[in-house]
Amino acid sequence: xxxxxxPLALSLLAVAAWALALGxxxxxxxxxxxxxxxLIPLGALARPSRAxxxxxxxxxxxxxxxxxxxxxxxxxxxARSSIALMDVFxxxxxxxxxxxxxxxxxxxxxxxxxxxxxxxxxxxxRGVRVLGTVHVRVRDTWGLRAWECSxxxxxxxxxxxxxxxxxxxPRPRRTRASVGDHVSRGLGExxxxxxxxxxxxxxxxxxxxxxxxxxxxxxxxxxxQQERSADxxxxxxTLAEVGPAAGTTLDLSVRAAAALAxxxxxxxxxxxxxxxxxxxxxVRPGTGRxxxxxxxxSLLRARVVFTYVAKDLALVPPRVLPSQALVIAVTxxxxxxxxxxxxxxxxxxxxxVVIAVSPxxxxxxxxxxxxxxxxxxxxxxxxxxxxxxxxxxxxxxxxEWNPADPLEQALAATRRRRPPLPVAG
Amino acid sequence: MIRxxxxxxxxxxxxxxxxxxxxxxVAAVAGAGFVLAGAGVVAGWPQxxxxxxxxxxxAYATALALSPGGGHLVAAAGFGxxxxxxxxxxxxxxxxxxxxxxxxxxxxxxGAWAVLGGGAxxxxxxxxxxxxxxxxxxxxxxxxxxxxAGALGVVLALGAIMIHGSRAARAWWARSGGA
Numbered sequence: 001x002x003x004x005x006x007p008l009a010l011s012l013l014a015v016a017a018w019a020l021a022l023g024x025x026x027x028x029x030x031x032x033x034x035x036x037x038x039l040i041p042l043g044a045l046a047r048p049s050r051a052x053x054x055x056x057x058x059x060x061x062x063x064x065x066x067x068x069x070x071x072x073x074x075x076x077x078x079a080r081s082s083i084a085l086m087d088v089f090x091x092x093x094x095x096x097x098x099x100x101x102x103x104x105x106x107x108x109x110x111x112x113x114x115x116x117x118x119x120x121x122x123x124x125x126r127g128v129r130v131l132g133t134v135h136v137r138v139r140d141t142w143g144l145r146a147w148e149c150s151x152x153x154x155x156x157x158x159x160x161x162x163x164x165x166x167x168x169x170p171r172p173r174r175t176r177a178s179v180g181d182h183v184s185r186g187l188g189e190x191x192x193x194x195x196x197x198x199x200x201x202x203x204x205x206x207x208x209x210x211x212x213x214x215x216x217x218x219x220x221x222x223x224x225q226q227e228r229s230a231d232x233x234x235x236x237x238t239l240a241e242v243g244p245a246a247g248t249t250l251d252l253s254v255r256a257a258a259a260l261a262x263x264x265x266x267x268x269x270x271x272x273x274x275x276x277x278x279x280x281x282x283v284r285p286g287t288g289r290x291x292x293x294x295x296x297x298s299l300l301r302a303r304v305v306f307t308y309v310a311k312d313l314a315l316v317p318p319r320v321l322p323s324q325a326l327v328i329a330v331t332x333x334x335x336x337x338x339x340x341x342x343x344x345x346x347x348x349x350x351x352x353v354v355i356a357v358s359p360x361x362x363x364x365x366x367x368x369x370x371x372x373x374x375x376x377x378x379x380x381x382x383x384x385x386x387x388x389x390x391x392x393x394x395x396x397x398x399x400e401w402n403p404a405d406p407l408e409q410a411l412a413a414t415r416r417r418r419p420p421l422p423v424a425g
Numbered sequence: 426m427i428r429x430x431x432x433x434x435x436x437x438x439x440x441x442x443x444x445x446x447x448x449x450x451v452a453a454v455a456g457a458g459f460v461l462a463g464a465g466v467v468a469g470w471p472q473x474x475x476x477x478x479x480x481x482x483x484a485y486a487t488a489l490a491l492s493p494g495g496g497h498l499v500a501a502a503g504f505g506x507x508x509x510x511x512x513x514x515x516x517x518x519x520x521x522x523x524x525x526x527x528x529x530x531x532x533x534x535x536g537a538w539a540v541l542g543g544g545a546x547x548x549x550x551x552x553x554x555x556x557x558x559x560x561x562x563x564x565x566x567x568x569x570x571x572x573x574a575g576a577l578g579v580v581l582a583l584g585a586i587m588i589h590g591s592r593a594a595r596a597w598w599a600r601s602g603g604a
Contacts, residue, residue: 008516011475013584015508018479020576022486027569029556030489032576033498034482034505036552037545039579041509084533087520104524106517108533115527137520141537143513 041142079109125246172326175228237331238277249332278305446488
C-alpha cells in the first residue's frame with residue numbers, strides 16, 4: 001500500500017495562499033477568515049494518521065460460460081477501521097463489456113461495516129480471460145491524503161464459443177464397428193429396413209415380413225441395416241483470418257466447429273480436432289462429455305499463427321487422423337495451403353468435406369461503404385466462386401457458409417445426395 | 426447529487442462578491458470563475474476548478490476593495506467554506522464518475538462540511554477577538570509587514586507539514602511492513 005498527498009491538498013494550499021496574499025495586499029481581514037476553512041484541513045495533516053484497515057474479497061459467479069452470457073462479479077469490502085472515502089475499481093478485462101452495474105464504486109464505511117459491489121460482464125468473443133485485479137484508493141476525511149493498493153486475486157474465466165443447434169450433418173461414407181446413429185451398408189441389427197430374404201432356421205418370428213411372405217407363398221424376413229458410429233475429424237484453418245475482433249473468420253469457424261462437434265458427439269461419434277496453421281495442434285478422436293471439454297478447451301484457445309512453411313498433414317499420427325474418418329475442414333479459404341492439404345487428404349482416400357466460411361460479408365461489414373468496396377467485394381465473390389468450383393472439380397464436397405445465415409442453412413445441402421468420389425486416372 | 430453540490434457552491438461563490446460590491450468588474454471576474462468551475466466539474470478537470478477558486482477569491486478581494494464598509498465575517502467564513510466545498514465536491518465528482526455511490530457518502534460529506542463550517546466560524550470569531558486585543562500593541566508601521574510575514578509563515582508551515590507528513594507516513598508504513 002502506498003500513501004501520498006492528493007492533488008486536492010495542493011489545490012487547497014494554493015488557493016489558501018492566494019487568499020492570504022490578497023488579504024495582505026488589500027488589507028482586508030475577511031480574506032483571512034475566508035482562508036480559514038481551507039487552512040484547518042491542511043493543518044490536520046500534521047497529525048499522523050493510521051492507514052485504513054479492511055478486507056477485500058473477490059468472487060465470480062461462473063468460471064466457464066459461453067459467448068454473450070453474463071458473469072456476475074462481486075467485490076465484498078469489510079472495514080476494520082473507519083474509512084472516510086474508498087474508491088474501488090476493477091478494470092474491465094480485454095474484450096469485456098459491462099452488462100449491468102458499475103465496475104467502480106465510491107464508499108464510506110464505519111468499522112465493521114460491509115459493502116458489496118456487484119456488476120455483470122459479457123464477452124462477445126471466446127478466450128481465457130483473467131479477472132480479479134482490484135485497485136483500491138482510500139482517502140482521509142478531507143480527501144487530502146490517499147492510500148492506494150492493488151489486490152490481485154486472479155480468477156480465470158473461460159469463455160467458450162457459442163454452440164448453434166444443427167440437425168443436418170455431413171454423413172460419413174465409412175463407419176466404425178461400434179454402435180452409433182449412422183446407417184451403414186452392412187446388414188444386421190438396426191432400425192432401417194435393408195433387404196428381404198427367405199426365412200432361415202434361427203430367424204426370429206418378429207422379423208418375418210408378412211406382406212412379402214403372403215405374396216410369395218413362403219416365409220420371408222426383413223433384414224435391417226446396421227447403425228454404426230463414425231470417426232469425424234474437424235480441421236480448423238488457423239492460417240489466416242479477416243474481420244473485426246470477436247467476429248473474425250476464425251471466430252466464425254470456431255463456432256461452426258463447436259456446433260459440429262456437439263452434434264456429432266450427440267450421435268455417439270468419435271470427434272477429433274486438428275488446428276491447421278503455423279502450429280499444428282490436435283485432439284485425438286473420442287466420445288462423451290470429457291471429449292467435448294477437451295475440444296472446447298482447444299477451440300477457445302485457437303488463434304492464427306502465421307507461417308510461410310506449408311505444414312504436411314502426414315506428420316499427424318494415424319490415431320489422430322484415422323483412415324476411415326470423415327474430415328470436415330472449416331476454413332475461409334484465405335490461404336491456398338489449406339485447400340492444398342484438403343485436396344491431398346482426398347487424394348489419399350480420406351472422406352473430405354469443406355465448409356467454406358465466406359470472408360466477403362465479414363470484410364464488407366468491417367469496411368466503410370463505398371463503390372470501390374462494393375466492386376472489390378463483387379470481384380472477390382466471383383473469384384471465390386471459381387475457386388470453389390475448382391475444389392469441387394477435384395472431388396471435394398464444398399459447402400459454402402455465409403455467416404449472415406445460420407450454419408444450418410449451409411448444412412442443409414448435406415440432405416441431398418453426396419457427389420460421387422472421383423475415379424482415379 | 427455531487428455535481429449539484431458543486432454547482433450550489435459555485436453559485437454561492439459567485440453571489441457573495443457580487444452582493445458585497447455590485448460592480449461590473451466584480452461580476453465579470455466572478456462570472457469567469459463560474460464558467461471555469463462549470464467547465465472543470467463537467468470535464469472532470471480539477472486544475473480548472475482550482476483556477477476557478479482562485480478567480481472567485483480575486484473577485485471577492487476586488488469586491489472588498491471596492492466596498493466602503495467592512496465585510497461580514499459570517500459571509501467571509503461562508504465564502505471560505507464554499508471554496509472548500511467546491512474543490513472537494515469537484516474532486517469527488519471526478520472520482521465518482523462512472524461509479525456507483527455508496528449510501529453513506531453524501532451524508533458523511535455533508536456532516537464533515539457542517540462541522541468544518543462551524544469550526545471555521547468559531548475560529549474566525551476567536552481570531553477577531555484576539556486580533557482586536559493585539560491590535561493596540563502592534564505599531565501601525567510594522568502591522569502590514571507583520572501580516573505579510575504571518576501569512577507567508579502559515580503557507581510555508583503548511584507546506585512543511587505536507588512534506589513531513591508524507592515522509593513520516595511512508596516511514597511508518599515501511600516500519601510496519603507495508604509495501
